[in-house]
Amino acid sequence: MSQFTTPPPLIEDDIVQLSYPAEHILQIKMNRPKAFNAMNNALNAALEDVLNWFESEPTLWVAVLGSTNAKAWCAGMDLKQVNLGAKTMWTRNGFGGMTQRFTRKPLIGAIRGYVLGGGSEMVMNLDISVAGEGATFGFPEVKRGVVILAGGLERLVKLVGHQRACELALTGRNISPQEAKSLGMINYVVPDDQVDAKALEIAKTIASNSPDSVMATLYGIRITDEAGSARSAHRLFVDSAPIKQVHSGENTIIGVRAFAEKKQPKWVASKL
Structure with missing residues (x-):
């Protein structure tokens, strides 16, 4: 990997892990495994910093966003943090530094396990998504007395249409990866153990272009x-x-x- 023009951001408690699996490619993995990557203020801020750095670093051309926990990509907002009365501090680019981001460089999701609430909102704004066969998507906000507010609802309507968005968002039911693909919410469904490899394959193809x-x-x-x-x-x-x-x-x-x-x-x- 060529020398960066600016160093990667400092990440406390290893809450986000960075690696460089191929030239010009950044691999980002959310790392709150015990919490199923539920989004707290620390993870949100770390993702914002990493994605901002990626988009400004000229030696990096494509990023892959995954998880260290095969059981969960992101299980949504950290409701324990909310229940304890902590103020939720979202960044300029929204939930996970992602839901309101106007991406400058391709961001590919390598998705396994639970992808719920804000996690699914993040997926709605990824550029390309690869999901494992065991992934579970969904917008269960209505079951928790909250509302889809991070930007994913509007993108869901654009992707799937009024009636399908109503059925998914108002029931809060789980969505299989096969259904998510058929609705145009994601690009690929592969065996769980092939998710990272498929996402990296796509990233390498993109990175081979200008x-x-x-x-x-x-x-x-x-x-x-x-x-x-x-x-x-x-x-x-x-x-x-x-x-x-x-x-x-x-x-x-x-x-x-x-x-x-x-x-x-x-x-x-x-x-x-």
């Missing part, structure tokens, strides 16, 4: 998701700073020249 083009394309997808119409999204995308930077950037020259010479391009870190 980081400028990947980031600009993701920006276009995000703009389209947020804009009112396809036409307005297209105008915003075409006139955007990322597109101008791609066209004037070194990786465009590298990619075109490599194609003409029938060689594999050797990309440089993005300046976007």
Whole structure:
């Protein structure tokens, strides 16, 4: 792994683990195994710091977000913290530093076990998701007297439509990974022991492409998701700073020249 331009953030109590399984790829694992990665203030702040660092570090191009506990990716908000009267301190980017994030670089979920409440809200804003066959999704907020407020409800409606969103959110029932895939909530369902490998395979494929083009394309997808119409999204995308930077950037020259010479391009870190 090439030298980072900035060091990774300091993480107290090893609550988030970082590794670098391949060039330009960051693997993040939530590490509150006894609490099933229920989101408390410490885990939330650590994820916010790590994701902010990832998006600003030019040597890292793709991230995979997983868990050290095969039984749970994230079991939702830490209700014990709430019950004890602790004030919940969400960050600018929401639950898990994720639910309100306008991702600049691809973030892939490697999901096993329970993915409930805020955990499922995080999944609604991932860029790509790989789930194990034993995963369990769901929005049980109505069963606990709370409401889906971190941003996942609005994205759920966009993904699955009004009536399906009503049925899932108002009953609070569990959702199997097969159903989640059929509804368009996730991309892949694989055996539990293949989740990390599949997510890493996708990350490597993305990291083999121009980081400028990947980031600009993701920006276009995000703009389209947020804009009112396809036409307005297209105008915003075409006139955007990322597109101008791609066209004037070194990786465009590298990619075109490599194609003409029938060689594999050797990309440089993005300046976007």
